[in-house]
Every structure is written in C-alpha cells, then in structure tokens.
Amino acid sequence: MKNFQQNLQKLEAADTQVLGVSMDSPYANKAFADQIGVKFPLLSDWGGEVTRQYGIYVDKYKAARRVNFLIGKDGKVLEVQVDSAAIDPTQIVAACERHKLKN
Numbered sequence: 001m002k003n004f005q006q007n008l009q010k011l012e013a014a015d016t017q018v019l020g021v022s023m024d025s026p027y028a029n030k031a032f033a034d035q036i037g038v039k040f041p042l043l044s045d046w047g048g049e050v051t052r053q054y055g056i057y058v059d060k061y062k063a064a065r066r067v068n069f070l071i072g073k074d075g076k077v078l079e080v081q082v083d084s085a086a087i088d089p090t091q092i093v094a095a096c097e098r099h100k101l102k103n
Contacts (some may be wrong), residue, residue, distance in 0.1 A: 005037075007089040016096050023048050023064055056082075068092045069097065 019040040022029060029042040051057045051064040058065055068081040070092065079095045086092075 003089070007093050010093045014044075018042060020052065021045050023051055070094075070095050072099070 018040040019036065020033075020040060021028070021044075022042065023045050024032070025046055026044040026071070029044055033042050036052070045051050045064075047082075048057055048064070054069070056065045056067050057063075066083055066086045068079075068086045068091070069077055070079040072078045078099050081091055081095070
C-alpha cells in the first residue's frame with residue numbers, strides 16, 4: 001500500500017490526472033476506493049461500452065483485461081500497458097516521466 005501511495009505521488013508530480021475505470025458498479029468502486037484509500041476518481045463502465053470501444057473486453061471472461069493507458073493532453077494514446085505489465089504501477093510512473101521529459 002505504501003508503494004502504491006508513493007507511485008501515485010510520482011504520477012501527480014508528473015502533471016497527470018489519474019482515473020480508474022472498471023466494469024464494476026459505482027457502489028463497488030466506492031467500496032474498493034474506501035478500502036484501499038484511493039483518492040482519484042474511479043469511473044464505472046457498467047455494461048462495458050467503453051471497455052468494448054477500447055478493445056479490451058474479453059468475451060470468455062465477461063470482463064476487461066487489466067490495462068494502463070497513458071493519454072496525452074491532446075487526447076492521443078501515448079502508451080499502453082497490458083495484463084501483467086499493467087499490474088506494476090512503477091511502469092506507468094516511468095512512462096509518465098519518459099513522456100514528460102520528451103516535452
């Protein structure tokens with residue numbers, strides 16, 4: 001948990017807006033956020049419309065893959081981390097820092 005909070009602080013220092021999106025209900029998202037102390041918005045894609053639009057819905061599991069999208073201020077996707085790469089938050093922090101240095 002401490003590592004999660006440290007990485008979140010690094011993301012915020014990299015001039016980013018962190019959003020979480022899941023196919024869970026808004027109530028489940030709130031319970032999860034309260035449980036782990038998340039302060040950033042957790043959005044509900046109840047029904048999976050956005051998940052399908054991003055191409056990460058898996059019919060077999062009726063769920064979304066775990067994915068981190070780094071989206072630039074212009075709305076373009078700069079980097080995508082999928083499945084096991086998306087679990088380690090240090091990787092998305094490093095991606096934010098790399099793209100910040102490019103600008």
